[in-house]
Amino acid sequence: MIPRRPTPIQLTDEELAGIISGVRPHLLPQLQQQQQQRLQELQQQLQQQxxxxQRLEAEERQLHSPLQQLLLWAEQQQLQRQQQRHQQRQQQQQQQQQQQATASPQDSTHNSQQEQ
Structure with a gap:
């Protein structure tokens, strides 16, 4: 019995790529469709993210503005309290000066009476 010589097989590029990659050529359209669907899903996820x-950044900007307003209001309140305390101190000092001024002439007259 004479051994038969194997006949050469003619393969297309797609078939050869399928053999090398392990994908069967008749499944390529299905695989490509699955990959296309997966790509679309990933693109949708990316777009949603x-x-x-963008929504979160816009919300953050909107929240940032009220926060700045709140900080400004707090600073204004603090300045008002400081001004009130300053005015109170000035009034107290003026009252003390008036009391000292009214007390001083009496003391000087009292002292001059004692000297006589």
Whole structure:
């Protein structure tokens, strides 16, 4: 019995790529469709994440403005309290000066009477 010589197989590039990659050529369209669907899903997820990030950034900017307003209000309140305390101190000093001024002439007249 004479051994038969193997006949050469003619393969297309797609078939050869399928053999090398382990993917069967008749499954390629299905695989490509699955990959395309997965790509679309990932693109949608990315788009949703980007939109969510933009919304969060916009919300943060909106929240930042009231926060700045609150800080400004707190600073104004603190300044008002400081001004009130300063005015109270000035009034107290003026009252003390008036009391000293009214007390001083009496003391000088009292002292001059004692000297006589």
């Amino acid at each position: 980007q939109q969510q990030q």
